[in-house]
Amino acid sequence: MKKFFSLLIIFNILFTPFVCAADNLKEDDVKRAKVSKSKKSSMTRRINDICDRLREKNKIATKVRIRLRKTSRVNAYANIYKEIVVFSGLVKICENDDELAGIIAHELGHIVNAHVYRINIANNLANASIRATSEIPAVAIPAMVVAKVGLKKRMRLDEYESDVTAVDFLVGAGYNPLGMVSILQRITGDKYIDFLSTHPSGEKRTLYIYDYIAKAYPEYIEQGFDTESYEEFLIYYEDVAKERAQNPEKMIKHEKKFEKLEEKRKKKYAKYQRKWIRQEEKQRQKELDKIKEEQAD
Numbered sequence: 001m002k003k004f005f006s007l008l009i010i011f012n013i014l015f016t017p018f019v020c021a022a023d024n025l026k027e028d029d030v031k032r033a034k035v036s037k038s039k040k041s042s043m044t045r046r047i048n049d050i051c052d053r054l055r056e057k058n059k060i061a062t063k064v065r066i067r068l069r070k071t072s073r074v075n076a077y078a079n080i081y082k083e084i085v086v087f088s089g090l091v092k093i094c095e096n097d098d099e100l101a102g103i104i105a106h107e108l109g110h111i112v113n114a115h116v117y118r119i120n121i122a123n124n125l126a127n128a129s130i131r132a133t134s135e136i137p138a139v140a141i142p143a144m145v146v147a148k149v150g151l152k153k154r155m156r157l158d159e160y161e162s163d164v165t166a167v168d169f170l171v172g173a174g175y176n177p178l179g180m181v182s183i184l185q186r187i188t189g190d191k192y193i194d195f196l197s198t199h200p201s202g203e204k205r206t207l208y209i210y211d212y213i214a215k216a217y218p219e220y221i222e223q224g225f226d227t228e229s230y231e232e233f234l235i236y237y238e239d240v241a242k243e244r245a246q247n248p249e250k251m252i253k254h255e256k257k258f259e260k261l262e263e264k265r266k267k268k269y270a271k272y273q274r275k276w277i278r279q280e281e282k283q284r285q286k287e288l289d290k291i292k293e294e295q296a297d
Helices: 002-022 042-057 088-093 097-114 116-133 137-172 178-187 191-195 203-216 218-223 228-245 248-297
Strands: 065-069 076-078 083-087
Touching: 042 065, 042 076, 042 088, 042 097, 042 137, 065 088, 065 116, 076 097, 083 088, 083 097, 088 178, 097 116, 097 137, 097 178, 097 218, 137 178, 137 203, 137 248, 178 218, 203 218, 203 228, 203 248, 228 248
Parallel strands: 065 083
Antiparallel strands: 076 083
16 A cells, blocks of 8 residues: 555656656657648648648747548547647548637647646556556555546546647637637537547537637637537527526636636746747757858858
């Protein structure tokens, strides 16, 4: 039992440093593959163009490679190599670029926030703690339960953070963030269960995104979004709004929650920008140093 709790303490101590170290990996190792546009399919060009626009308009320093996986399955994910993999089945059900950009921006959010590295490390440490206690059944089972519950909770929080990060990126790149609400409303039904296997979904998530947009970017709520799936969401939201109106105390709590979230997001977005500025300054310094060396020769 002591060994189990000791490993949990080590997990908490090591968790944050590894997350920070993830961003310091050589980004050149995972640069987007250089393939002439003439050799790319229109779908591949489309996702590359959207990803480039999200990165460039928001000044995201992190290099990202995006790949298309040809399959009828509906899914998308980011991996530890800073790659975003989008399934062609998912691209096909996106009715416009706003919806597709919402999916790509969400996965980009996982990368810039180091979620993939953090979950990978957490999972490895959790497995190590389970293996260390496997010889003691009375400890091994609780260890497994604690590990799984902890990882699921962390993954849910990461999904929410990636969602609001995506909203900021969409607005920054000139996309309508309501496209995210629209596409999630469409794919979180029983028809596209593959997507649910890797992404927490449902009413809570779409509602969270909508509430953040309403707080941080209310002009888009007034503008609306012209899809059936978005209209379906609004029908659900009407009941939520009525319930909130009947409970003033709950409404006040809700408003404070999203005020704090908006402030937190502003600071986080500024952090992304600082990283880009530092990278630009570093590049300029390299160019100046090169010029000086050439002049000296």
